[in-house]
Amino acid sequence: ETGVTQSPTHLIKTRGQQVTLRCSSQSGHNTVSWYQQALGQGPQFIFQYYREEENGRGNFPPRFSGLQFPNYSSELNVNALELDDSALYLCASSVGSSAGGQETQYFGPGTRLLVL
Amino acid sequence: AQSVAQPEDQVNVAEGNPLTVKCTYSVSGNPYLFWYVQYPNRGLQFLLKYITGDNLVKGSYGFEAEFNKSQTSFHLKKPSALVSDSALYFCAVRDMMRYNRLAFGKGNQVVVIP
Numbered sequence: 001e002t003g004v005t006q007s008p009t010h011l012i013k014t015r016g017q018q019v020t021l022r023c024s025s026q027s028g029h030n031t032v033s034w035y036q037q038a039l040g041q042g043p044q045f046i047f048q049y050y051r052e053e054e055n056g057r058g059n060f061p062p063r064f065s066g067l068q069f070p071n072y073s074s075e076l077n078v079n080a081l082e083l084d085d086s087a088l089y090l091c092a093s094s095v096g097s098s099a100g101g102q103e104t105q106y107f108g109p110g111t112r113l114l115v116l
Numbered sequence: 117a118q119s120v121a122q123p124e125d126q127v128n129v130a131e132g133n134p135l136t137v138k139c140t141y142s143v144s145g146n147p148y149l150f151w152y153v154q155y156p157n158r159g160l161q162f163l164l165k166y167i168t169g170d171n172l173v174k175g176s177y178g179f180e181a182e183f184n185k186s187q188t189s190f191h192l193k194k195p196s197a198l199v200s201d202s203a204l205y206f207c208a209v210r211d212m213m214r215y216n217r218l219a220f221g222k223g224n225q226v227v228v229i230p
Contacts, residue, residue: 002161033217042206042220043160056217090159096216104150105218107160 002026004093004108012114013081021076021111023091031055031096032074033105034066037088049074050096086115118143118211120190122221130229135197137224139190139207148210149190150218151181155203166190177201197228 003026013019025032031050035043045058049068063079072093078085089112092105120141129135141147148167152160164175171183181192192205204225208218 002159004159006159035218040222042208042222043218045217045219048217058217092160092218104162104165106162107152109159112157 002093002106002108004091004106006089006091006108006111008111009109010112010114012116014116015081015083017081017115018077018079019081019113021078021089021091021113022073023076023093023108024073025091025093026106029093029095029106030072031094031103032068032072033092033094034074034076035090035092036060037090037110038084039087043090046076048096055096081115083115086113088112118147118209118219120149120207120209120219120221122205122207122224124224125222126225126227128227128229129197131199132196135192135194135201135226135228137192137205137207137226139192139221141188141190141207141209143209145212147183147190148212149181149183150208150210151175151179151190151192152206152208152220153203154206154223160206163192197226199228199230202226202228 005024033048034046037043047057048055052068065077067075088110090110092107094103094105150165151163166183174180207221
């Protein structure tokens with residue numbers, strides 16, 4: 001196990017609702033990255049947080065937002081849920097720097113979100 | 117943009133036989149390549165990575181990968197497959213141009229037949 005935890009494990013929401021997913025990073029890690037994995041696909045990068053600041057964003061609309069706390073845990077918020085948001089949401093923690101580098105990302109078990 | 121391709125959807129191998137999962141990459145600059153494995157209803161587990169140095173990288177659970185610059189490939193290998201190796205395998209490249217995100221392939225389902 002990596003030491004990266006996510007909650008909840010499963011979630012069912014209806015279209016238009018809002019959801020918050022949580023991630024606790026591995027001890028000593030200051031960077032959290034969030035990915036969306038649709039069924040049968042590889043994970044897609046949503047955004048990354050380094051020392052409480054957003055450090056990059058993938059091709060996801062603004063209704064996907066995030067937060068990183070002083071203890072480096074993180075939240076992913078999704079507003080106005082759509083059916084296509086149904087997926088496994090993965091967070092990964094790593095030891096980052098402002099310049100980036102070769103650090104390995106260690107993944108949590110994921111939160112499976114179903115939007116009806 | 118940096119990307120990887122995993123050309124096969126599924127790899128079937130008999131238990132005890134060598135296992136190979138293929139990955140090719142497209143990058144500008146030096147490639148930082150990774151392999152992860154995903155078991156059903158689980159997150160991704162790190163297996164190994166290539167940053168620089170020896171072209172043969174050894175990782176967890178007896179897996180290794182061979183980096184080939186001329187063929188732009190990074191194939192995952194295991195000399196003798198176990199039934200417990202049945203899982204989904206992802207190749208990924210670090211996109212240094214885009215915030216150090218990992219760009220993943222679509223994944224390969226490996227089925228080890230007893």
